[in-house]
Amino acid sequence: MPESNLPTDFETQMLKLLGQAEFEQFKQAINKPSRTSVRLNSAKTFSLNWANSSIPWSETGFFLEERPSFTLDPAIHAGAYYVQEASSMFIEHILNSLEIPKGIYLDLAAAPGGKSTLLSGYLGDEGMLVANEVIQPRAQILKENIIKWGLGNALVTNNDPDHFAPLEGFFDLVVVDAPCSGEGMFRKDPQAREEWSVDNVQLCSARQKRIMDQAGALVKADGYLIYSTCTFNEQENEDMIQFLTEEFSYEPVRIPLDAAWKIKETQVEVDGKTYYGYRFFPHLVEGEGFFITILKRSSEAYIQEPKRVKDFKHPYLKEVFNRESSELDEELGFDGNGKYYTLNDSFFRISKDWNLHFQKISQHLSLKYFGVEIGKKQKSDWIPTHEWALSTLPKKDFPSHELSETEAIEFLRKNEFEMPDLPVGWVLITFKNLPLGWIKNLGNRVNNYYPKEWRIRM
Numbered sequence: 001m002p003e004s005n006l007p008t009d010f011e012t013q014m015l016k017l018l019g020q021a022e023f024e025q026f027k028q029a030i031n032k033p034s035r036t037s038v039r040l041n042s043a044k045t046f047s048l049n050w051a052n053s054s055i056p057w058s059e060t061g062f063f064l065e066e067r068p069s070f071t072l073d074p075a076i077h078a079g080a081y082y083v084q085e086a087s088s089m090f091i092e093h094i095l096n097s098l099e100i101p102k103g104i105y106l107d108l109a110a111a112p113g114g115k116s117t118l119l120s121g122y123l124g125d126e127g128m129l130v131a132n133e134v135i136q137p138r139a140q141i142l143k144e145n146i147i148k149w150g151l152g153n154a155l156v157t158n159n160d161p162d163h164f165a166p167l168e169g170f171f172d173l174v175v176v177d178a179p180c181s182g183e184g185m186f187r188k189d190p191q192a193r194e195e196w197s198v199d200n201v202q203l204c205s206a207r208q209k210r211i212m213d214q215a216g217a218l219v220k221a222d223g224y225l226i227y228s229t230c231t232f233n234e235q236e237n238e239d240m241i242q243f244l245t246e247e248f249s250y251e252p253v254r255i256p257l258d259a260a261w262k263i264k265e266t267q268v269e270v271d272g273k274t275y276y277g278y279r280f281f282p283h284l285v286e287g288e289g290f291f292i293t294i295l296k297r298s299s300e301a302y303i304q305e306p307k308r309v310k311d312f313k314h315p316y317l318k319e320v321f322n323r324e325s326s327e328l329d330e331e332l333g334f335d336g337n338g339k340y341y342t343l344n345d346s347f348f349r350i351s352k353d354w355n356l357h358f359q360k361i362s363q364h365l366s367l368k369y370f371g372v373e374i375g376k377k378q379k380s381d382w383i384p385t386h387e388w389a390l391s392t393l394p395k396k397d398f399p400s401h402e403l404s405e406t407e408a409i410e411f412l413r414k415n416e417f418e419m420p421d422l423p424v425g426w427v428l429i430t431f432k433n434l435p436l437g438w439i440k441n442l443g444n445r446v447n448n449y450y451p452k453e454w455r456i457r458m
């Protein structure tokens with residue numbers, strides 16, 4: 001390998017893409033440390049304590065001057081912010097500048113959940129997100145991050161893209177942040193440099209085509225498809241635009257850009273139409289390497305209207321009908337629009353009635369989580385869940401107890417510490433007014449209900 005520790009074939013490829021002068025700048029940039037950035041959860045009230053500056057294409061994203069120990073910051077465990085690459089936050093600019101209609105969205109390759117939390121925030125109460133991850137342990141991490149974000153508008157599924165075939169023409173927006181050869185991660189991840197080869201690029205490109213051959217069909221007429229990678233080469237980027245437009249009927253979409261952002265637009269000509277992609281180079285943009293494109297499905301494409309089914313595929317999942325759902329919302333002090341389901345006696349709430357869509361999805365996919373699990377009811381008392389604590393839903397009938405930072409870390413470690421003058425029963429534990437979880441004061445002792453598997457071990 002040459003001095004710069006880059007594979008020779010990769011150097012040849014980048015020289016072609018950038019020219020000699022820019023390639024020198026690129027090589028310097030990828031040997032500099034990367035910048036840490038976070039995106040705030042606008043549904044939770046919180047302001048950053050660390051020195052920071054705004055990310056130009058994101059209203060909620062900030063570069064941090066230094067990288068703090070996130071694990072020891074209780075606010076991250078409360079879902080107040082998410083650590084995310086600045087380039088990835090460009091999706092926020094796409095959603096806002098095109099005013100993409102809200103509805104049923106799919107994030108097909110979603111773990112650990114950076115784009116899903118962003119999409120969930122954009123949808124708020126006006127849409128529902130299916131956040132899917134094929135690899136089971138990663139789907140678990142995705143579920144945790146969705147629970148921490150707390151908006152109650154997402155379903156987490158653990159499926160192969162092939163399982164989505166019955167959902168053709170079903171989604172208003174499909175996002176695929178595809179597994180790729182990771183050239184944009186060379187700065188952060190030295191292993192990505194070592195694993196890079198021309199053969200691997202070809203394997204990645206073939207895998208992406210298999211995924212997109214499914215994903216491209218799931219978008220309904222007039223809906224949108226966003227495809228992204230963290231790699232620079234044309235096989236995994238421009239060639240995919242060509243593939244998608246040849247396989248399916250998609251129209252071009254162009255994103256407004258500020259020249260100061262230095263994001264490079266690329267154009268692909270197919271059948272007399274110009275399609276657009278956007279490349280983020282680390283020597284031009286403060287962020288890791290990234291590529292993104294957005295396409296609009298043509299008006300002639302198929303729309304699948306969901307129909308009522310008799311039962312959910314899951315034998316223990318039951319619908320709570322509308323009248324009882326409204327009564328539950330009133331009893332719990334929520335906004336009145338929630339739709340409830342029960343699973344093994346526990347109540348789950350979705351932020352709005354998307355019942356037909358939910359039924360259809362649950363018929364075909366392996367559901368890991370949905371909405372907000374509220375808890376079980378014993379006579380007129382609720383046994384609340386951790387998921388409810390972390391959600392943005394009110395917890396009006398429960399007293400709360402605010403912890404200092406040191407105490408909050410002890411709580412998250414599940415260690416015992418003194419909490420004088422607590423009321424008896426369930427108490428919501430908060431840090432900077434952000435709910436962190438529950439304790440139950442039994443009078444003679446206090447039980448910490450922070451989930452064992454989420455406990456911090458530092």
Ligand SMILES: C[S@@+](CC[C@H](N)C(=O)[O-])C[C@H]1O[C@@H](n2cnc3c(N)ncnc32)[C@H](O)[C@@H]1O
Nearest residue numbers: 109110111112113114115134135177178179211
């Ligand atoms: C770039 S990562 C997604 C990052 C995520 N969108 C985020 O913003 O946090 C790509 C994901 O695709 C998943 N994946 C790997 N092989 C896949 C396949 N054949 N089909 C679908 N997804 C796959 C990986 O497990 C990984 O979670």
